[in-house]
Amino acid sequence: MKRLAVALSLAAALSVAAAPAAEAKGCIKGAIVGGVAGHYMHHHGFLGAVAGCAIGHHMATQAERKAEQQKQHHAGQ
Numbered sequence: 001m002k003r004l005a006v007a008l009s010l011a012a013a014l015s016v017a018a019a020p021a022a023e024a025k026g027c028i029k030g031a032i033v034g035g036v037a038g039h040y041m042h043h044h045g046f047l048g049a050v051a052g053c054a055i056g057h058h059m060a061t062q063a064e065r066k067a068e069q070q071k072q073h074h075a076g077q
Contacts, residue, residue: 012049025064030056 030052038048 012046024057026056026058026060027053028056030054030059 031049032052034052034055035045035049037052039045041048
């Protein structure tokens with residue numbers, strides 16, 4: 001069972017590394033934090049990593065939009 005988990009984790013890590021950087025904004029950091037938190041919450045590291053990736057990507061997108069709006073606002077003045 002541990003070999004399967006390690007193999008799946010390695011495959012997931014390699015697929016994330018192969019993805020374009022623009023697609024993974026916030027995902028890597030969120031996956032690391034979520035995986036560690038999930039591991040300590042009843043050994044659900046993979047679920048934590050998936051949720052952390054989704055949340056991290058969402059937060060990075062929001063921050064990027066906010067920065068773009070501020071940039072446009074300052075350019076208009």
